[in-house]
Amino acid sequence: MLTLACLRCQTTMEMGFIVDHAHGNARQEQEWIEGDVVKSFWVGIEIKGREKRNVRSYRCPRCGYLESYADDSPA
């Protein structure tokens, strides 16, 4: 976990994550995928064989600015 100051107003940011909704409205965390979007009729977006990372997002409690990181922990 990082300690970050907001780039806009210098307030200390708080860690969180952006939730995505899968089939049946199941919650899952957002992932970073290498490369460009390749659409697929069957799976929505094809990501087979690509690098993936979990995304953590930091939020400024004062101005609402968001800053996201996808570190080296594989998803």
Ligand SMILES: [Zn+2]
């Ligand atoms: Zn701010």
